[in-house]
Amino acid sequence: MNDMTLKIIKMLRLSVEINFYFSVVVLVMGGFLSFSDSYSFFEFNESLYGALYNNLRMMMVYLAFTEVVVFAYYLISKNFQVITVVGFFLVLMIGSMAFYGEVNSVAIDESFSVFFLYTGLSHGVFGIMKILEQQAISAKQDQA
Numbered sequence: 001m002n003d004m005t006l007k008i009i010k011m012l013r014l015s016v017e018i019n020f021y022f023s024v025v026v027l028v029m030g031g032f033l034s035f036s037d038s039y040s041f042f043e044f045n046e047s048l049y050g051a052l053y054n055n056l057r058m059m060m061v062y063l064a065f066t067e068v069v070v071f072a073y074y075l076i077s078k079n080f081q082v083i084t085v086v087g088f089f090l091v092l093m094i095g096s097m098a099f100y101g102e103v104n105s106v107a108i109d110e111s112f113s114v115f116f117l118y119t120g121l122s123h124g125v126f127g128i129m130k131i132l133e134q135q136a137i138s139a140k141q142d143q144a
Contacts, residue, residue, distance in 0.1 A: 031064025
């Protein structure tokens with residue numbers, strides 16, 4: 001490969017990695033800030049949700065705690081597969097939120113879809129990139 005192609009690949013790799021770490025921060029902050037009415041990324045209309053008012057808030061807080069644990073596990077174990085799986089499930093959360101709204105007859109803030117799509121794709125792309133890098137390194141070691 002020529003020098004320019006290598007630079008572009010390195011820049012893309014760095015962009016994906018920075019985006020992943022940013023999405024982790026967005027996910028954790030989005031979850032924990034859900035408790036705050038004034039700082040939340042999402043609209044939780046108490047009169048609209050009624051008894052379900054805090055269910056979505058608590059789900060987001062649990063999701064933030066889960067992300068912290070999974071991220072710590074990833075840092076310790078360097079298990080990139082788990083990040084890919086988390087990304088897949090974050091994207092699935094879009095459908096889960098729609099189902100939750102349908103079953104409970106409440107309108108769900110559209111920001112949830114964008115939030116889960118962004119964080120899910122960021123996790124998935126990063127995980128796949130790291131898995132491919134790991135496989136390339138293994139293949140080089142096998143050739144040597």
